[in-house]
Amino acid sequence: MKLLEEKILAEGKAVNENILKVDSFINHQVDPMLMEQLGAELASHFKDSGVTKVVTIESSGIAPALMTAKALGVPMIILKKEPSKVLNENLFQTVVTSYTKGTSYELTLSQDFISEADHVLIIDDFLANGEAATGAIRLLHKANATIAGLGVLIEKSFQPGRQKLEAQGIDVYALARIARLEKDLIEFY
Numbered sequence: 123m124k125l126l127e128e129k130i131l132a133e134g135k136a137v138n139e140n141i142l143k144v145d146s147f148i149n150h151q152v153d154p155m156l157m158e159q160l161g162a163e164l165a166s167h168f169k170d171s172g173v174t175k176v177v178t179i180e181s182s183g184i185a186p187a188l189m190t191a192k193a194l195g196v197p198m199i200i201l202k203k204e205p206s207k208v209l210n211e212n213l214f215q216t217v218v219t220s221y222t223k224g225t226s227y228e229l230t231l232s233q234d235f236i237s238e239a240d241h242v243l244i245i246d247d248f249l250a251n252g253e254a255a256t257g258a259i260r261l262l263h264k265a266n267a268t269i270a271g272l273g274v275l276i277e278k279s280f281q282p283g284r285q286k287l288e289a290q291g292i293d294v295y296a297l298a299r300i301a302r303l304e305k306d307l308i309e310f311y
């Protein structure tokens with residue numbers, strides 16, 4: 123999507139060959155007008171997929187997921203990263219390793235909000251190694267829900283996330299696909 127690519131070139135910063143910083147419009151400050159357009163584009167790609175709920179992972183997926191859910195007219199659910207302090211039998215949980223932080227977290231979903239009747243679209247800010255998305259899929263499968271697809275704002279195509287997810291039969295749609303990053307250089311696919 124040209125709009126997002128232009129914004130990335132104008133304001134994004136390649137920290138090194140692996141990490142793109144987009145703190146001025148996605149990860150720290152959020153550009154709501156841009157986000158609304160990105161959400162509309164993600165929704166348009168999946169509009170005939172029978173999506174009943176949009177699911178995202180806190181925190182940076184929330185803005186695009188909310189805009190996508192609004193455009194599709196369905197609820198949005200945030201998967202929590204905080205481990206449950208209280209033993210609660212109404213939770214699905216799975217451990218995910220964070221790519222950027224090098225740490226693990228316990229992804230949590232309440233059984234109250236997803237069921238076998240749901241066909242779920244997963245939305246996130248970045249697709250890198252596919253660990254976050256794979257964790258979300260594991261959780262949704264525990265709830266016996268089916269997956270409509272994965273929509274992300276930015277895919278780093280030189281990392282294996284897309285391959286891993288497509289191998290599981292997931293429809294992956296990215297608004298911007300980055301082929302190469304180097305310090306101060308961003309190249310699209």
Ligand code: 5GP
Pocket residue numbers: 140141142143144149179182220221222246247248249250251252253254255283
């Ligand atoms: P994955 O699980 O696909 O390896 O990584 C996806 C998650 O890691 C995203 O939700 C995002 O928060 C974070 N992430 C991965 N790569 C980048 C990056 O280059 N820049 C930023 N800002 N976040 C990233």
